[in-house]
Amino acid sequence: MVVSLSGSSKVFGIIGHPVRHSLSPAMQNAAMQAGGLDGVYVPFDVQPEDLGEAVAGLRALGVKGVNVTIPHKIGIIPYLDGLDESAAAAGAVNTVNNEDGRLIGYNTDGDGLVRSLAEECAFIPEQSTVVIIGAGGAARGAVAAICRAGARRIIVANRSRERATALVAAMGARYPDVALMAAEYGEQMTTSLHDAGLVVNTTSLGMNNEVIAGLDLEALPPTGVVYDMVYAPPITPLLQEARRLGLRHANGLGMLAAQGELAFRIWTGNLPPPGLMKHILAGICAF
Numbered sequence: 001m002v003v004s005l006s007g008s009s010k011v012f013g014i015i016g017h018p019v020r021h022s023l024s025p026a027m028q029n030a031a032m033q034a035g036g037l038d039g040v041y042v043p044f045d046v047q048p049e050d051l052g053e054a055v056a057g058l059r060a061l062g063v064k065g066v067n068v069t070i071p072h073k074i075g076i077i078p079y080l081d082g083l084d085e086s087a088a089a090a091g092a093v094n095t096v097n098n099e100d101g102r103l104i105g106y107n108t109d110g111d112g113l114v115r116s117l118a119e120e121c122a123f124i125p126e127q128s129t130v131v132i133i134g135a136g137g138a139a140r141g142a143v144a145a146i147c148r149a150g151a152r153r154i155i156v157a158n159r160s161r162e163r164a165t166a167l168v169a170a171m172g173a174r175y176p177d178v179a180l181m182a183a184e185y186g187e188q189m190t191t192s193l194h195d196a197g198l199v200v201n202t203t204s205l206g207m208n209n210e211v212i213a214g215l216d217l218e219a220l221p222p223t224g225v226v227y228d229m230v231y232a233p234p235i236t237p238l239l240q241e242a243r244r245l246g247l248r249h250a251n252g253l254g255m256l257a258a259q260g261e262l263a264f265r266i267w268t269g270n271l272p273p274p275g276l277m278k279h280i281l282a283g284i285c286a287f
Contacts, residue, residue, distance in 0.1 A: 110145025
């Protein structure tokens with residue numbers, strides 16, 4: 001809870017639609033209090049047709065920074081003054097920083113994933129083969145960050161091969177040293193697991209206990225890691241299977257915390273206390 005505000009308090013927030021159930025205000029306000037910052041983080045529910053006016057309002061009111069969530073991660077780009085390499089590579093923005101009146105877009109999702117993998121699974125992508133399930137905005141951020149982290153080969157598997165191919169083409173042009181290929185769900189996806197070190201589900205499959213069709217984790221080496229960006233429920237069918245096979249695995253709660261920590265650093269110059277955001281999130285998601 002924010003104790004007090006003053007005329008010099010800095011305003012941060014999250015814009016999206018809907019944002020009523022966002023977990024970001026709880027963890028960001030906790031971080032501000034822990035750091036003794038005079039600021040507040042609030043949700044802004046913005047309809048797609050109002051996005052341009054909303055960004056103009058952020059600029060006019062001097063809002064220091066915002067997170068950006070569905071459905072605005074791509075739509076917000078034309079209204080910004082510039083993009084950091086992380087956002088330019090991903091083609092999506094999840095964080096905006098007001099830098100002396102210039103609104104600059106960042107993407108901390110992918111780097112949050114890489115950080116979560118290191119902290120929770122002791123996995124570093126360097127020189128590894130990675131299978132990414134999905135080809136949407138979350139997949140773009142993941143592929144870009146894993147390329148920057150030094151992966152050797154990335155297979156993007158998607159129900160629609162066309163979307164996977166488009167993602168591979170875009171990332172291949174930016175990261176020519178990484179071998180990228182597209183695959184459809186099914187035998188080709190499972191075959192790609194044989195020498196993979198990591199499988200990442202970037203889709204919403206699992207939120208309602210759905211199974212990812214055509215994915216056989218038994219093909220993954222015993223040293224492999226399975227990461228599901230879904231965090232509610234905390235153990236999806238994908239992670240249940242990984243647990244049964246004795247594979248290292250984690251859900252997306254750590255990534256959510258890590259991307260929030262990185263956004264906090266962009267805005268304030270400092271990281272929040274270690275583990276604070278994840279502790280806040282874990283407490284909320286336990287109910």
